[in-house]
Amino acid sequence: MTRIIEVPAMFDDRSFEQFAAGFGAWPPEEKVLLDARGAQWASPSGLIAMLTAGQALAEAKRDRPLLTVPTSDDVKRYWARIGFFRYAADLFELHGRVPKAATGPSDVLLDVTPVGSTDDVHAVVHKISESASRILHGELGLEMKATLRFSMALSEACQNIVEHAGTSGWVAVQAYTFRRRLGRRVAVIAVSDAGIGFRRSLESTQAKRYGERWGDGAALEAALIQNVSRFRDPGRGQGLAAIKRFLDQWEGKISIRSGTAKLSIVPPWDEDVPLGEHLPFFPGAQVQIIIPAQEDEAR
């Protein structure tokens, strides 16, 4: 038997729950097929969510899942351009023709990149500095110092995989237009891992404090709002705090989804709920950081 999970036509953080719900109880017993034939667009978070699912199934020793590639040539070309198929080929049995990845300037600040070690974080930071300034300063109108803080946020988000997930993950960074939500360009950092998740990471040090309230939502609250870390080192837990401060200055947004909960610091331009609980389970943790273009550049 095969469980067919439809990849949403517009796959972003809002349609993520539809995707997660497709897996049912985790890990699914049946062979999984991700049906992306109808996909029209996927955000960086959508793309790396698919890779995370493939990775998590492999680590749960499930049969290698299948992925039917998008029917649209434009969509396929874009997914190839951002590096999705390069890694999907290792995790999925691909069905459909996959184009070669094109090169040249684009809105991709950072292709889909695996993160599993400190060296990977160094490489990510080095790569982003080359494209970030052009897009963040030139197109989004962020001050030069904001592009450096953007790189810092990226570094801290990636380090969380290495330090907490217990396995590797993925990162991708892209600029695009939030037409309906905001009507302007945004830069989006998406980080995802198939690891132990925030709840398990913080359980030994925090669960007692929360008592019966302990769960995925409480764990996210401890990490993102109270800046708690699983390490007893008093200097820990500052990475997310620093990201929040940076985002506050630029009306940005951070969302962290782990297990069955999602916590967001929501700026005025967004209608997301700050805390979603009892969501369909999805392994590991998914972080999304959004920086909007500054008002002058939005016109």
Next chain:
Amino acid sequence: MIQTIHIGHLLRETVASPYRNLVTRPTGAAIRSRIEQALAHSDCLTALLDFSGIELLDFSCADEVVAKLLLAGEAQGGRYVVLRGLREDQREAIEHVLTHHGLAIAALTKGD
């Protein structure tokens, strides 16, 4: 006498490449260890940490390099540490981590 330690040189020796981004905790811990070795072999009472060769400094490295150096120095009844060559974003990262620990440090500004 003042001992000057060029953080950029230490970074490139530690990662064995022409790299200018001071990011991640392991890298910060390695740099701090090199700083402590340099201080241990010196009679100078004041150490000047020169960040002018550094591009990006993330919070993890700021904590590992500066905050933990100060905390270790406190425990050892140590010497004076002063910073030089910081850009505004680097200064803010260091300020953020030091505020978290309730610490302070002197930094030379441009023209000093």
